[in-house]
Amino acid sequence: MANLQIKQVPEDIHSKLRYYAKEDESTLSAWVLAILRQEVERLEWEEHLAQRPLSYPSVSTVSLLEEAREERDRERDTTLYH
Helix, strand or coil: CCCCCCCCCCCCHHHHHHHHHHHHCHHHHHHHHHHHHHHHHHHHHHHHHHHCCCCCCCCHHHHHHHHHHHHHHHHHHHHHHH
């Protein structure tokens, strides 16, 4: 396993990292490693999504919302007046 050393971490960031590690009942090293892992996974997911072809729905979202609202209004009118 490789080592990583980060120098000149601003005190406010270091304090916050220590605080959150303590809240998580974790060591600072373990907590920072978890953050790094999470960020790498997020970046990989974004890369994966960027490689997917764009798809365009045949029906616009706006028209679907308008239809749903109209149906809701019709149902509401029916129950109010009957």
